Amino acid sequence: MQSKGRTGGFSIFRNPPCVWPESMSGQPGAPVRVHVIDSDPHLRGVVAQELMGDTRTVVSGQAGSLRDGRRLLRDEPCDVLLVDMHLEDGLGLELISQARALRPPAEVVVLSRLDSDDDAMRAFDLGAAGFVVKDSWFVSFVQAVLQVANGGASVTPSVSRRLLLQLGRGRAATELGLSPGQVVRIKLSERELEVLKMIASGLTSVEIGQRLAISCTTVNSHVKNMYQKLHVKSRAQAVSCASSWGLI
Template identity: 55%
Template sequence: MLSNTVLASPGAAALAPSAPSAGQFSTIDNPPSVWPDFMVGQRGRPVRVLLVDDDAHLRHVIAQELMADARTLLVAQAGSVREGRRAIRLHEFDVLLVDLHLGDGVGFELLADLKRLRPGAQAVMISVVENDDQVLRAFEQGAVGYVCKNSWFGNYTQAVLQVANGGAAITPHLARRLLQRFDRPHAGEAKRRQPDEVERLSAREKEILRMVATGYTSAEIGARLLISGMTVNTHIRNIYRKLQVRTRAQAVRFASLRGLF
């Protein structure tokens, strides 16, 4: 149950929420969020999404969320691996939201089709659980995001916008677990085996890679470092070349294995 808000006297600057009791939520009136013109996902040019999930109810929930935001457009839905493959062939889209467990297979099967047929599109895996091994497998096969179905509403749209703008969609809690998984003995062993790859990265490249690992987009990194997004992308390409990887997720995993974070 949401607590009530009380209108302040004339001329007051804000609404004052009443104190919530235990177990309740309070409402906070924030100003509208700002979405810069240079970001991908604008009115008239939304991020196009293909949704594949065998749960009809959840598919409806996600579809409503995506269509309620002017920055995203749901172009097609599918409920199986077979239908997903057909949809990938037939529709133009920017981001694939795909369930891990489908009735006739697993979402991993569609990542290969995506890479072959729509190499410019990004993939976000969705699942009922955040299993570390499954997350790593998804990233290794080209996904750039992993969203738990039990996440708070609004996460699907944010995940789509994040990956469409060059970022990675992953919860801070899961990111922390994955980094801890490669900590200490594994990171030490990796550094002993190949000590020079990370050393070839410049100080600026290491700084940008750390920011990529925390989920910042190229535009956000550029704003923080006072450089252009194009310069950030040039650094990222150099990081890929030096580390011999192809995706942001692979670069982050490589650096975490070698103790860069």
């Protein structure tokens, strides 16, 4: 909401950031136009209400499916596209390339129910400027829109922190002359590497436990630790990652 007060070349808003220079995109009378595409009508309503409650942003269109989203992008101009990662009839990520083709200046922010680094990286690789987890305590759709509309990025804090940590590990590895696989090998214990190799050979947790003379619970504990260190969520991903890095 905009307050009545004005200070020189600034407008004052209750929503942060409360000081808004007149040089920024998103001004009263020239708001940032936003398309909202999400299968959940309740969420669309919540997002639209927040955006329409701030004079710096306006909802220029809404859609609840991939098909309707394509039509909306084709027929109506926008400055920012807010699109759900998983729509009922397909991946919202498919709209990023269409937005690039039809509305080149438009920025894309992907909305997700899951706090997933893999999904975030897929979105960024395709050209998204933001990745927002819907139920994050820190989510502000107005801020997300204004950030990307003004050349920035909008990433849920928990996701951005993990991505920064991964970047830091990769830079440290480069400086030490180590490959990512070598860094992970250092971090994995000998037992975890042993379990990883057995998983790659197709053994179950029970079979691994029998061979190593440890309980199935202990095996699963090693597997969980490996998932965290490899940044994966399944055995197949762990094996693929380990194989590409020469760990097995």
